[in-house]
């Protein structure tokens with residue numbers, strides 16, 4: 001009798017978590033049942049997740065995609081501290097690109113990131129003829145003199161905070177990636193044929209072209 005009821009209890013427990021396999025049964029540790037990872041294209045269920053640190057507690061899991069304050073991702077650059085206003089924009093011209101020279105491998109990676117994140121609007125060659133041109137207003141041709149003479153820091157400022165119809169890239173691209181993409185934009189402006197195909201061998205010309213101007 002004792003044995004039988006033990007088996008019955010085990011079976012009962014085993015089946016209690018069955019049913020719809022997308023929802024676990026009884027959740028006694030919600031932060032294990034529901035992933036804390038950032039599900040990029042998922043709607044965050046506001047009954048479980050909150051981005052408001054004051055609202056956490058009970059079953060609610062506090063989550064935002066920001067790094068812990070005061071920390072820097074390994075291998076990333078120091079935080080950019082100029083404010084998102086007209087004064088910050090002006091001052092940004094004096095901020096130097098920390099990447100003076102880049103290897104051809106880094107440049108190929110920057111090209112890849114440019115084509116993914118920027119090419120849709122600015123076009124593969126920076127000529128404002130990406131697939132979104134005509135759908136998004138005011139896309140600029142990055143090979144025009146105004147952008148050739150624009151400081152790396154100013155570009156970084158605009159990419160970081162966004163400008164009018166261009167959104168912020170601060171959460172999609174690390175600071176390092178943003179600075180390196182700017183170096184790649186310089187190659188589009190210089191008329192140097194960049195290695196856009198990540199399977200292609202990088203042309204050494206790309207390296208020398210990017211070390212000339214900071």
Ligand code: HEC
Pocket residue numbers: 114117118119120121122132136137138139140142147154155158159163164165166167169181182185
């Ligand atoms: C949704 C389309 C879109 C995407 C994607 C986009 N941009 Fe832009 N970008 C714009 C528009 C529109 C402007 C003009 C903003 C203005 O001055 O009104 C602009 C302006 C700029 C400028 C000039 C900024 C300034 O201060 O005047 C730079 C540099 C630039 N983009 C680089 C990039 C880079 C690098 C990326 C990829 C990380 C990117 N953009 C992605 C639409 C886009």
